[in-house]
Amino acid sequence: MNADVFILGSGPAGVQAAIHASRKKVSVLVAGKPSSSAMHGAHIENYFGTGEHPGEEILSEGIAQAESFGAVFLGKNVISASAEGGKFRFALEDGTEVEARSVIIATGISRRKLGIPGEKEFYGKGVSYCASCDCNFYKGRRVAVIGNDSEAAVSAELMTHYASETHWVAWDQEADRHLAEKAVAAGAIMHGSKPKAVEGGGKAEYLVLEDGTRIEADGVFIELGAKSSADIAMDLGVMPEVDDTIRVGADCSTEVPGVFACGDVAGRPWQVAKAVGQGCIAGTNAADFARKAA
Numbered sequence: 001m002n003a004d005v006f007i008l009g010s011g012p013a014g015v016q017a018a019i020h021a022s023r024k025k026v027s028v029l030v031a032g033k034p035s036s037s038a039m040h041g042a043h044i045e046n047y048f049g050t051g052e053h054p055g056e057e058i059l060s061e062g063i064a065q066a067e068s069f070g071a072v073f074l075g076k077n078v079i080s081a082s083a084e085g086g087k088f089r090f091a092l093e094d095g096t097e098v099e100a101r102s103v104i105i106a107t108g109i110s111r112r113k114l115g116i117p118g119e120k121e122f123y124g125k126g127v128s129y130c131a132s133c134d135c136n137f138y139k140g141r142r143v144a145v146i147g148n149d150s151e152a153a154v155s156a157e158l159m160t161h162y163a164s165e166t167h168w169v170a171w172d173q174e175a176d177r178h179l180a181e182k183a184v185a186a187g188a189i190m191h192g193s194k195p196k197a198v199e200g201g202g203k204a205e206y207l208v209l210e211d212g213t214r215i216e217a218d219g220v221f222i223e224l225g226a227k228s229s230a231d232i233a234m235d236l237g238v239m240p241e242v243d244d245t246i247r248v249g250a251d252c253s254t255e256v257p258g259v260f261a262c263g264d265v266a267g268r269p270w271q272v273a274k275a276v277g278q279g280c281i282a283g284t285n286a287a288d289f290a291r292k293a294a
């Protein structure tokens, strides 16, 4: 598929960017899942003109608005990206390929936490949020990958090439079927119960599940949600900050011409009003960039 503007993220920043870009009469494709937006489960009390309102409702109205101007929402996550010869290319979790003239990264805050006992205590001592960053440290060791989405499937498959034993814990499986089957075919051992705790002495030794299973694991990779915005940014040639946010100028441009960022991923305050404001700027400028590049 081809697009003038490709937006990664279906939260308020991405949706507002889609509204402003598509009103400039360029073609707009939008990746990401509205249900994964931080706004989806939130009650927004401080956004102009809405009173206390379920975030899910504001989002779905915004998506309908963007669609009415021509934006197309794909409902899938991006799993890889590249930049070459002034074009940006992406692969989605269902195998769809997208080529675009300009890109907006509106992926929100990544590296979601599980919030279970031991997660914080053993972070850096066996607990990791990035299999592709830390896989090398677990050569010949036992690991558990936690997550329901395609990114967890990709990470589980990756870890089978390093670890002596790879467990994949997915209690509400939403990964693309092809990627999930690939992980299992590569040797990942599936578990369908929710994680309860990471236990150990000075470092992680066990992942305990709610059904009582105790998985022996030197490495526990928490891979909730999609490929992180930091990874995608680096694939596109943009170096993220140490906290994985992306530095943008007042025009929401990044250091790479044609790549824009907005919303939570572009730094604090992590608020809908700021996400929407930056979405407007990024959408307008990405559309102008794509027009000039055509």
Ligand SMILES: Cc1cc2nc3c(=O)[nH]c(=O)nc-3n(C[C@H](O)[C@H](O)[C@H](O)COP(=O)(O)OP(=O)(O)OC[C@H]3O[C@@H](n4cnc5c(N)ncnc54)[C@H](O)[C@@H]3O)c2cc1C
Binding pocket: 008, 009, 010, 011, 012, 013, 014, 031, 032, 033, 034, 035, 036, 037, 038, 039, 040, 041, 042, 043, 044, 045, 046, 047, 076, 077, 078, 079, 106, 107, 108, 109, 226, 227, 228, 229, 232, 262, 263, 264, 265, 269, 270, 271, 272, 273, 275
């Ligand atoms: C419980 C809670 C309550 C809150 N209350 C308020 C409030 O009252 N007022 C307020 O202003 N703010 C509030 N917030 C914060 C607000 O929700 C966020 O600031 C806002 O949602 C950020 O928007 P965003 O579009 O940048 O990111 P998000 O809304 O998080 O959206 C990110 C999008 O990126 C997509 N994505 C991620 N990775 C990929 C990938 N690899 N490929 C494609 N797409 C990807 C996701 O699927 C999602 O659609 C609250 C947040 C929470 C969690």
